[in-house]
Amino acid sequence: MSRSGAELLVERRGPTLVMTLNRPEVRNAVNASLAEALACALADLDADEALRVGILTGRGASFCSGLDLKAFLAGEPRSVEGRGFAGLTEAPPAKPLIAAVEGAAMAGGFEMVLACDLVVAGDGASFGLPEVRRGLIAGSGGLIRLPHRIPPQIAMEYALTGDMMSAAEAHRWGLVNRLAPTGEALGTAQALAARIAGNAPLSIAFSKELITGAATWTEAEAWDRQRQRLDTVIASADAREGAEAFVQKRPAVWSGE
Structure with missing residues (x-):
């Protein structure tokens, strides 16, 4: 379109x-x-x-x-x-x-x-x-x-x-x-x-955010923000899907959640 x-x-x-x-x-x-x-x-x-x-x-x-x-x-x-x-x-x-x-x-x-x-x-x-x-x-x-x-x-x-x-x-x-x-x-x-x-949407978004922000954050701010984003990603449905897809040797189907 x-x-x-x-x-x-x-x-x-x-x-x-x-x-x-x-x-x-x-x-x-x-x-x-x-x-x-x-x-x-x-x-x-x-x-x-x-x-x-x-x-x-x-x-x-x-x-x-x-x-x-x-x-x-x-x-x-x-x-x-x-x-x-x-x-x-x-x-x-x-x-x-x-x-x-x-x-x-x-x-x-x-x-x-x-x-x-x-x-x-x-x-x-x-x-x-x-x-x-x-x-x-x-x-x-x-x-x-x-x-x-x-x-x-x-x-x-x-x-x-x-x-x-x-x-x-x-x-x-x-x-x-x-x-x-x-x-x-x-x-x-x-x-x-x-x-x-082809990669997980949430992982892409957070990776861009952290790379972009790291140039202006203090080291403490960078680690704190990374910790917050990491906790969110680990608890996501896509993190589980990624692990299951790897174990089952199939392409992952991402939900963005």
């Missing part, structure tokens, strides 16, 4: 929700209506128990060039209240989100990628924060997230020079999980999503 709008294409592929930025004529630059549509799609991803993983990609030659400056000059808001730029950067979904990147992910487009949990990139993809070349700063999470994803010195270099990072370089620094031949990023991302979706 798919749902198409002028700016965003949304398609359910089994337990995966594929969201495609659909403004190729402006390199998928984000205007207010695209941001609102993406915010709604991400809310649907979290609300629908049948969905396990989201994929964010762009139509055409670029992933996303960032903010639509013409829309901005026309007075359109650049953020969605409570969710940040593009309806994503300040409030990513609770469920895993994979960026499938072809072409350039620049400025806010790169910040959208950084708000995702995993990144698959075509060989010709590139990433950059060129804001310093325009008298601006990467204010939608790029300067906050990039030094946690790659070595801080490397993040500093790219943030201060505004240079673009190739897909191969991004993969070398661990920013990109999978490299794919040009044009095959989405297919590779779907295969990765399928591997994730």
